[in-house]
Amino acid sequence: MNIENDRITPLHGAGGEMMGKLLAEHVLPKLKHGTPGRIDLTAMDDGATINLPSSGELVMTTDSHVVKPIFFPGGNIGTLAAAGTLNDLAVMGATPLALSLAVVIEEDFPIADIDRIVASFAETLEGSDAAVVCGDTKVMGRGEVDGIVINTTGIGIADPAIGDAGAQPGDRVLVTGSVGDHGMALLAAREEFQLETELVSDVASIWPMILKVLPLGGIHAMKDPTRGGLAASLNEMARKSKHCLEIEDAAIPLRPEVQGLSDLLGISPLTVANEGKAVLVVSPEVADQVLKTLQAHPLGQDAAIIGTVTDAYPERVILCTEVGGRRFLDMPLGDPVPRIC
């Protein structure tokens, strides 16, 4: 009998010896982290425990990742899963504590790719104290799932949590770096476009950067502009706060490659996903200090103040264009690039 041992088989998801071996050899050794509770991942119990802190709020988030291609310029689905979950916690103002890692893998998926994905996942967690405390592995037949799907749930502690509804007139709107990089990099990487660019995804855990600005206070709202891009995040912040966000188009950081690609494809860079950025609404008194602190961090070098909160058109976003015009920046119908996160 010829057993292929470099590919995923249905047995790898069947809960027996094969699965145990896969986890012990390819997954667990890479996930070396502290333990937030008495029963951790290495216990391989039915659940994990997390010690509750004496103060603050528990923040919980979950995300399923279905990116195509699975390996893209600047990262892979493992980077994305870890960063996506940490960033959701970060923009809630929450210190990441624990993560779950559940994977659904297609039969015949290369185990070497699992190695790379798990390594990227672990590497992305490094800037935080978060530990993977539980997980799950399932295998589906050929054609039943496209390669690999990862679901991650994250738990963090915030004191207090920062929502996305707290914008107040007079506040400044900041973005932590260039927008549209992830969506456009993925689009360019897809075979059908046959484009050659230097563009890489911005996928990264922004927690180490957000950690620096939280102590400054004055952060009234925060979001990570993933699907639907900056346009969707700004509109949500305007709607929930019932105020108007007036944005200076020329102040939005944009890479020339992203601008060029967006002109070529007719897709606005403001509507495609970012995976390593945050939008912050902060009180005017701290705006400059927040900006300087962001810019001092490697992930925030291109951070910029891009607008102001007003009462001009409640629940709407106004874009003041470079040339001197003004228009509404509406909520996009959806992300123009499918399967990006």
Place this chain on the structure above:
Amino acid sequence: MARPFQLSDPKRARQLADAIAILAPPTPVKIVHVCGTHEMAITQHGLRRMLPEKVEVLEGPGCPVCVTPTADIDAAVQIAEQDAIVCTFGDMTRVPGTRLTLEQARSKGCDIRVVLSASEAEKLARETGKQVVFFAVGFETTTPMTAAVLLDDPSPNFSVLVSHKKIPEAMGVLLGLPGTNIGGYLAPGHVSTILGLTPYQQHLGRFNIPVVVGGFEPLDILYAIALILRQIRDGKGFAENGYPRAVSDTGNEAAQALIEMVFQSAEVGWRGIGNIPDSGMVLRPEYEQYDARRRFDVCGETGEEKIPGCRCADVLTARAVPADCPLFGTRCTPLTPIGPCMVGTEGACSIWFRYGGRELP
């Protein structure tokens, strides 16, 4: 972060806006353009906000997908139902016909392909034993490409359902329609690279109306509007080139010759306007063998174009802006388009929806 050079310098734009304010007449003036790319630039850059209140800019019949009449969609559907592969541009598959859109025909088992050019459809014909029909829509910018394919000894199983249209003729007819009140035309830069200025002079000269060819960057458009207003102030009305870095007075004569060799003018229908003499293209007798209307059984369906509540016809004739339509942004969105102006990505409704084009109150 450094941005690539764009013709959107705010200082120069302000200077042009100031010039426009000085040149604008005391009475309202309506400027009409006929190009989706113009609408995109105007809306995306918020240029309407830079114009005096009395200067209005509207998109007329500028989206080739939008002006294609129902009867032509019906013909494409009928041909697809006769076991031919119908190839066309992406947006066309979603435009409503009398019975079906091409997209709906596809879900009923017809073979509908989206292509980027006539040559791609012809290449497909060489690779398959089946009949392949290219549903050719577009203005003078795309017509030469269809002509080039037909002149290059196409595969015998290839044919064309011609729905090419001529923009200057439509611009002339629009002036005669009730309620259009057009004070000047911003003529399309792309089409004009092919045509030059002569056809505008020929079809619009007698109306004594300013026709200024404009480019697509914000400064191009503001400049062209300033030229239109200057003509109005001086009581003039002639074809003027506001985009000399791309357009010459005589146009692209090689491309004009291609069109002339393969096509001749004919009266055709425009959605929202009706039939216009000499405003469309049919194949010359030498190329009739490639005419899909002859090769297939195409019986005239009524081509009913009235969609209840939809104001596409008014939008296409510059008698309304998208926001005037009760369906705009409510029942009619790019995901669930009701009228063709929301289907075509160059349609005014689609552009206004995607770029927040409603006038700021």
